[in-house]
Every structure is written in C-alpha cells, then in structure tokens.
Amino acid sequence: MNDYNYILKQIYQDIQPLLGKGRVADYIPALANADRNKFAMAVRLLDGTQFSIGNIDETFSIQSVSKVLSLTTVIAENDEFLSTRCGKEPSGTPFNSLVQLEYESGIPRNPFINAGALVTSDQMYTNLNNPKKDFLRFVRDLSGNRELEYNEKIARSEFKAGFRNAALINLMKDFNNIENCIDGVLDTYYHQCSIEMNCANLCDTFSFLANYGVNPINNKKVISRSVAKRINAIMLTCGTYDAVGDVAYRIGLPAKSGVGGGIIAIVPGLLTVSVWSPGLDEKGNSLAGIKALELFTTYADNSIF
C-alpha cells in the first residue's frame, strides 16, 4: 500500500512556491479576504483511515463542490432530469457564462456550471418540503457530522452581489426552465454553496461516490451503482469548468472544484482526496490544489487511467 503520509509531506513541500499566488474569489465580498497562503489536503480510504497535512482544521465554504450533492438529491428522484431540463456535456465556457444559455434556449450544458446548478436547485426546491433544512440534513448524513452548518454571512453576501446568477436564472425563467420563485431558488443555491467544511469533512461526505453509491461511514445506500458511475463521469467531464481537459490530462480523476478553493477528487473503489487553498487560477480552480492533485496521482499512481 502507498505511504500516504509520506506522499502528502512530499506534496506539501512541492506546492510551497504556489502559496500566496493566484486570485481569491473577490466577486463574493465575503471571500475577498481569504488567505492565499493557506493549504490543506486530506485522504480517506474506504475503510475510514485518514491522512492529512497543512491547515487541516480550517473550514471553508464548499461553493460549487455542493453542486454534486444537489445533483445527487435530484437524480435519485428524477432520472429524466439530465435529458429534459439540463445537459451533460462539457461547456467549454466559464462557470458563470451567459452566452451559451441563450443559444441553447435556456437548457444549461451541464449541472456543474452555475446555470445548471441553478436548475438543479430549482428541482430540489420542487422536490423537498423544506429545501434548506432538508438539504443540510442530507449533507450532514453523508458526512456523519451533525455540526455542519451554512455560513449565513457568505450566503447573504453572495445573494447581494450575485448579479450574474440573477441574470442566468431570469433568462432560464423566461425559457420556462425554472419552476419556482427566483428568490427562493437563489436563496437555496447560495446556502448550499455556503456550507462550511474542512478537508476531512469533504473526504467523508463524498466517500459514497468512491464506494459505488453506498456511504461507507454507515453502510447506507445513497444512490445506485449506476447513478454513482454517472455522477463520477459528469465530474470527470464537467467538474472543473473550462479546465476539464487540462485537469483530466494532469490528474485523471473525477473531481469537483469550488471558488472557495476546495476540490474533491474520487478514486473509485479506493479513496477520496480533498484539497483546499484559496488562491485560484484564471479558470476559478485552486492553483495549489490542482497541482497538489496532479502530484498525488503521480506519486500514488492511482488515476483512473
């Protein structure tokens, strides 16, 4: 077996020159002061063994990483969702782009760009009795951690400054692809993005995707094996926006990033690995985080290819 402690130490050393570099997601005012020198990384094997390094106790808002979790709740209920209301092809455009959406009549390319995540949140809003409460309960169950919370300050800050998301959802409403009231759906979406975790929580929460749909923490089936395969496939092809080609090339794992600087990646049948560092590259992915994952699959020799 790999010596993951040794591998993480090596990675931590190698990424040092990238710390302090990149840009933070200052379009969300509450994230403008994030410290680009911070870095944490965690690995969780399916048997629960954990390894970690760096600022491992620090929590951060998971942002777009939450899009995988909202999609999970939706496709468990609505298998036609990805053929009717949203596509599953890479967009080739930035995560918050409006351009493609008008050409494609309000049907987002995939559920992991903002437009697709907003339709997913709309479907979640239709499906759940109390969307914010029920979604938080779902994530707590996955993580095995009852303490996880929304960060109200971040959710509010993003709602106030979220002019692009407001534009995307209004355009989709005009195309009849939003069922519920816009403010309610935006509020749900911003809250899901604001959930705070540390890297170990991220690894726990996503372990069901490494374990073919069954949460290894409590042995509960979350989704079928086939749906787990599909979600991993969409992470591989759409999880890091218009950098997916580069990420598949360099890392070779299903992965999902967020502008809070967090990234989760899945090695099916083996482990989850998460990383956090707030300095972002020009595509909105953590600069040190992507490099760390590239080194991880190189040193541990465990990409899916």
Ligand code: GLN
């Ligand atoms: N909450 C962020 C937004 O809507 C999520 C984007 C991201 O993490 N890429 O812009």
